[in-house]
Amino acid sequence: MKPPPFAYAAPRSVADATALLRASDGDAKLLAGGQSLLPLLAMRLARPSLLVDLGRIADLDYVREDDGMIAIGAMTTKTAVERSALIRTRQPLLHDATRLIGHPQIRNRGTVGGSMAQADPAAEYPAVAVALGATLRLAGERGERSVDAAAFFPSPFTTALEPSEILTEIRVPMRAAGSGWSVLEIARRHGDFALAGAVVMLGIESGRIASARIVLFGVAPVPVRVSAGEAALLGESPGRPAFEHAAACARDAVSEPLSDPHASAAYRCHLAGVLVGRGLAEAAARAEGSS
Amino acid sequence: MTGGIPKTIADLPTSKARYIGERVPRVEDQMLVSGRAEFIDNATLPGMLHGAILRSPFAHARIVRIDTSRARALPGVFAVVTGEDARATTAPLGTIPDGWGVHCLAVDKARFVGEPVAAVAATSRALAEDALEQIDVEYEPLPAVVDAFEALKPGAPLLLEEKGSNVVLHKQFRWGDVDAAFRDADRVVREKLRWNRLGANPMETFGVIAQWDPSEATLTCRGSYQTQGYMALGISAVLQIPAHKVRVISHPHGGSFGGKGGMRGTCIAAMLSRQADGRPVKWIEDRMEYLVGGAGQAWDRHYEAALALRSDGRFTGLHVTLLDDLGGTPEGAGAISAAKPLASFTGCYTIPVAAYDLTLVLTNKLPTGPYRGMGPPPHNWVLEHLVDTAARELGIDPGEIRRRNFIAKDRFPYEIATGNEYDSGDYEAALDRVLEMSDYRRLREEQAQARAEGRLVGIGLVSTIEPGVFDWNAYAIVGVPMTGVPEGATVSIDLFGKIVVKVGFSLEGQGQYTVAAQLLADYFGVELGDVRVVAQDSLSAPPHFGPGGSRLGVALTGAVLGAAERVKAKLVRAAAHLLQADPGVVVLRDGRLEVPGVPGAEMTVAQVAAVMLTRSDLLPPDLEPSPEATCVWTAPGRTPADADGRAKSYLTAANACHIVRVEIDAETGQVTIDGYWIADDCGVRLNPANVEGMIQGGVAQGVGAALLEEYVYDADGQPLTSTFADYLLPTISDVPIPETAAIVTPSPFTPLGAKGVGEGAMHTTPAAVLCAINDALAPLGVQATETPASPHRLWKLLESARSHAKSNR
Numbered sequence A: 001m002k003p004p005p006f007a008y009a010a011p012r013s014v015a016d017a018t019a020l021l022r023a024s025d026g027d028a029k030l031l032a033g034g035q036s037l038l039p040l041l042a043m044r045l046a047r048p049s050l051l052v053d054l055g056r057i058a059d060l061d062y063v064r065e066d067d068g069m070i071a072i073g074a075m076t077t078k079t080a081v082e083r084s085a086l087i088r089t090r091q092p093l094l095h096d097a098t099r100l101i102g103h104p105q106i107r108n109r110g111t112v113g114g115s116m117a118q119a120d121p122a123a124e125y126p127a128v129a130v131a132l133g134a135t136l137r138l139a140g141e142r143g144e145r146s147v148d149a150a151a152f153f154p155s156p157f158t159t160a161l162e163p164s165e166i167l168t169e170i171r172v173p174m175r176a177a178g179s180g181w182s183v184l185e186i187a188r189r190h191g192d193f194a195l196a197g198a199v200v201m202l203g204i205e206s207g208r209i210a211s212a213r214i215v216l217f218g219v220a221p222v223p224v225r226v227s228a229g230e231a232a233l234l235g236e237s238p239g240r241p242a243f244e245h246a247a248a249c250a251r252d253a254v255s256e257p258l259s260d261p262h263a264s265a266a267y268r269c270h271l272a273g274v275l276v277g278r279g280l281a282e283a284a285a286r287a288e289g290s291s
Numbered sequence B: 001m002t003g004g005i006p007k008t009i010a011d012l013p014t015s016k017a018r019y020i021g022e023r024v025p026r027v028e029d030q031m032l033v034s035g036r037a038e039f040i041d042n043a044t045l046p047g048m049l050h051g052a053i054l055r056s057p058f059a060h061a062r063i064v065r066i067d068t069s070r071a072r073a074l075p076g077v078f079a080v081v082t083g084e085d086a087r088a089t090t091a092p093l094g095t096i097p098d099g100w101g102v103h104c105l106a107v108d109k110a111r112f113v114g115e116p117v118a119a120v121a122a123t124s125r126a127l128a129e130d131a132l133e134q135i136d137v138e139y140e141p142l143p144a145v146v147d148a149f150e151a152l153k154p155g156a157p158l159l160l161e162e163k164g165s166n167v168v169l170h171k172q173f174r175w176g177d178v179d180a181a182f183r184d185a186d187r188v189v190r191e192k193l194r195w196n197r198l199g200a201n202p203m204e205t206f207g208v209i210a211q212w213d214p215s216e217a218t219l220t221c222r223g224s225y226q227t228q229g230y231m232a233l234g235i236s237a238v239l240q241i242p243a244h245k246v247r248v249i250s251h252p253h254g255g256s257f258g259g260k261g262g263m264r265g266t267c268i269a270a271m272l273s274r275q276a277d278g279r280p281v282k283w284i285e286d287r288m289e290y291l292v293g294g295a296g297q298a299w300d301r302h303y304e305a306a307l308a309l310r311s312d313g314r315f316t317g318l319h320v321t322l323l324d325d326l327g328g329t330p331e332g333a334g335a336i337s338a339a340k341p342l343a344s345f346t347g348c349y350t351i352p353v354a355a356y357d358l359t360l361v362l363t364n365k366l367p368t369g370p371y372r373g374m375g376p377p378p379h380n381w382v383l384e385h386l387v388d389t390a391a392r393e394l395g396i397d398p399g400e401i402r403r404r405n406f407i408a409k410d411r412f413p414y415e416i417a418t419g420n421e422y423d424s425g426d427y428e429a430a431l432d433r434v435l436e437m438s439d440y441r442r443l444r445e446e447q448a449q450a451r452a453e454g455r456l457v458g459i460g461l462v463s464t465i466e467p468g469v470f471d472w473n474a475y476a477i478v479g480v481p482m483t484g485v486p487e488g489a490t491v492s493i494d495l496f497g498k499i500v501v502k503v504g505f506s507l508e509g510q511g512q513y514t515v516a517a518q519l520l521a522d523y524f525g526v527e528l529g530d531v532r533v534v535a536q537d538s539l540s541a542p543p544h545f546g547p548g549g550s551r552l553g554v555a556l557t558g559a560v561l562g563a564a565e566r567v568k569a570k571l572v573r574a575a576a577h578l579l580q581a582d583p584g585v586v587v588l589r590d591g592r593l594e595v596p597g598v599p600g601a602e603m604t605v606a607q608v609a610a611v612m613l614t615r616s617d618l619l620p621p622d623l624e625p626s627p628e629a630t631c632v633w634t635a636p637g638r639t640p641a642d643a644d645g646r647a648k649s650y651l652t653a654a655n656a657c658h659i660v661r662v663e664i665d666a667e668t669g670q671v672t673i674d675g676y677w678i679a680d681d682c683g684v685r686l687n688p689a690n691v692e693g694m695i696q697g698g699v700a701q702g703v704g705a706a707l708l709e710e711y712v713y714d715a716d717g718q719p720l721t722s723t724f725a726d727y728l729l730p731t732i733s734d735v736p737i738p739e740t741a742a743i744v745t746p747s748p749f750t751p752l753g754a755k756g757v758g759e760g761a762m763h764t765t766p767a768a769v770l771c772a773i774n775d776a777l778a779p780l781g782v783q784a785t786e787t788p789a790s791p792h793r794l795w796k797l798l799e800s801a802r803s804h805a806k807s808n809r
């Protein structure tokens, strides 16, 4: 469990970092919190010739209000997100999701950018980003670009990042008044990656569901939006019949469910349904409590 | 020697014991919490190299060719060894039963994923791992047999071709007229149960620094050894060097629970050191090696069991059929684990006759090893599950059916059907206590209410025996021929009256050093800090075994007090001479040697010791000038086993009664433990805080066994649980902190009346939690019959119950 030899660089700017990436011809890896990458190195499953440590680049670590959005630097740790008053009050879904990630030791080091770039199918953040309609800002040799979360996670453990691009910022909208949220998951133990998880957002106006978002994680190779369930909810009055129907849509939404010794595909789909049902009830209660 | 050892705390030569029996803070903790204990990976020797082991990626494969030339050519690589070296210079590993051993590095073929195939020593571990990648092994994969039942079939792939079969042992035991008991029974309950592989996971894996001395042809192995003397014998046999030329030094280690193993790793490191001209070679097993190729997997068991009973709920016979899957070879004491249940086969109950149909089989998986409890925990689950099924069928409360069958407290010592003798107990007292603590009646009322609301709430109530103070004779049925397990201690007093006690084991976590210090401080009337416990290596210590089989607390007490008695005898003779008194009237009391009733006729222990060591002219001529003595203790009255394995084996029988409350989420199958109560009787508690630690730790491991832990292999024998992301240990969020109570029934057979409790609640918790789950499931007509009761498995049961209910509608 020792990594094969590699070179190490700790650039001071994003430009220097992208230059290093470009020079290494796809053979370099960015190092953020190391919570996913270091085990891969130790098991010799990743063998980069160069590690480019993002830890010395100033100003990738922030949470701030910017243009009506919450802007989060890629190197912001999960603990910083968890402790951010801005996030807790203006986008509590992100706050709640953060507390489901691993354990405090992992959140102390693991970064927001690392979780997005790692794109683990069972991770909370990609699903939350998709549900919130977050935007990811990437810096590359040809300058900066923005990608919608919905287009950022094409397949498991891969992203829309080009080999010499760096994720610099995640921008999430603030919670709309009168909306409720929920993030629930089933894991074997507290802090484990989810066997199944569901992110739910519900807007309620005059007793009717005016907007709905349902995104599953842990059940499929990438975050799954339950569009049929969302559509079916619109205009309904929040309550069991509508939620049960949406839960049934969630069970059917997964075309390629994951399966492993801890949970079969059938069980995962079942759990997705249970969580969506419970999540909708929780989100509805919050929406009603907040408006 | 047991005659003179004090039988109770009141018999100690002190007017009031200040330490023994008290919650004394542990003397070893300062060293541990300040990070000063020298764990093996912290140790460095001059010129030391680092080893790494190349392991088979196949469950079963012929090794056609190994080319190590590229690895050897790497700068910084000093030794490379393969199975050919092992064949040339070592003997096969010892096995139980004897004669099934393979070499420490695979020769010709590999039998499980993770089996060592080659090894390298280099100037760093990273370089050694780089070198492993330069070794070319050509494998010819063979069909693997992974399932125990498949392995029994004619034509199954054979692990050892020359044996002609994968069956290591197949024996049927009948203790009494079991057929009659089942024929005449009013009712028989039967169950098929599956206990899946799990095992010990100490915080620290195994590690060793092996060093050959070519000049003297000796070998020194420093490492995290649980049982150094026993290991030294094995190393000597495998490496073919006389035992007196092997020195094993046990370093403080981060737990063991039986999982340390270390035989292959030690022998491989030694081979590397020899090839590297005697440079020391450190090999630290990493966690993936531990999980895939270590000594930590245990108890891969298929049970079929039946309990015969009368309509009043009295048990009349027990029949257990066990197919135990030992994995690739019987090198790891898996067979012993199948034999140990004989020591408490019929649990807390008067079951007059019993049968055991035992089959041990090899498959292409990691060899199984010991784990805390060494075999009875699955057996206890089987028995307690049958008892619960019987209670349910007869409509008797689980507490009540147990009460009706308990061995009554006035029937001890009590010989069980399988021949072992329980020393003492009061099982009803423990039951009553735990019923009261848990407010059992209210629990049942709440359960009824929850059921009415459609919630799945269950209450588990089980009562078990923990055999304590292991003896080899308990394992006779799998071919262990010995009786008695010597444990020695040397006690010496210096000229200042300070005390050193030398023992043959190192720190492992249980707190035995504290027990030794407590005993001696009270015995000689000194402060706890005036006693120092010193670990000796395998050549320097008196005969010893060390921790294992819930024995060291009791055995150490025997050895330390025995040695103290002998020191006292010398002090008395010296003092009598100095005080010009008859030795018969001099007594030791509260740290003084005195002639009762004669004012001024007294000396302190320190004064007498100092005279002995510095003024031989003042001593009686035939008294050696040494306030030091050794005692090697072994359990008294042990008998060799008869042909059916009947023996007085484990000296003590501790008892525990657990009640646990669980709730199953009917939609997801997740289990929550929301109440836990324990009454535990391990005789006199030498240090109650130590005992509580043993029980709490056992609860944690028991919860792991019941709900989380399982080593999974796919159909080709590939391990699917090679990291802690997949092998799930309970964490702080999963483990309840039970409410506990002590019942004290002293052992009449042990020094001070203590019983073995080192394996603790591991004997009871798996059964308690699983019985609670099945109590919750009972109204649905389904039962969990496989460990662990994972949410996935429970969900499948719930689904089957739901579809059943639908089709019946």
Ligand SMILES: Cc1cc2nc3c(=O)[nH]c(=O)nc-3n(C[C@H](O)[C@H](O)[C@H](O)COP(=O)(O)OP(=O)(O)OC[C@H]3O[C@@H](n4cnc5c(N)ncnc54)[C@H](O)[C@@H]3O)c2cc1C
Pocket (backbone or CB within 6 Å): A029, A030, A031, A032, A033, A034, A035, A036, A037, A038, A054, A074, A075, A100, A101, A102, A103, A106, A109, A110, A111, A112, A113, A114, A115, A117, A118, A120, A122, A123, A124, A125, A161, A165, A166, A167, A168, A191, A192, A193, A194
């Ligand atoms: C025991 C344990 C439990 C865990 N449980 C969970 C859990 O429940 N849920 C969960 O979501 N995660 C979990 N994780 C993973 C954890 O959240 C990681 O921190 C995260 O996946 C990666 O973040 P990091 O900062 O550590 O990234 P690193 O490990 O340093 O990097 C991960 C990958 O992202 C790339 N990368 C990092 N930053 C950037 C960037 N700015 N631009 C482009 N590429 C980048 C790296 O090159 C690498 O490929 C767990 C980890 C552990 C060890």
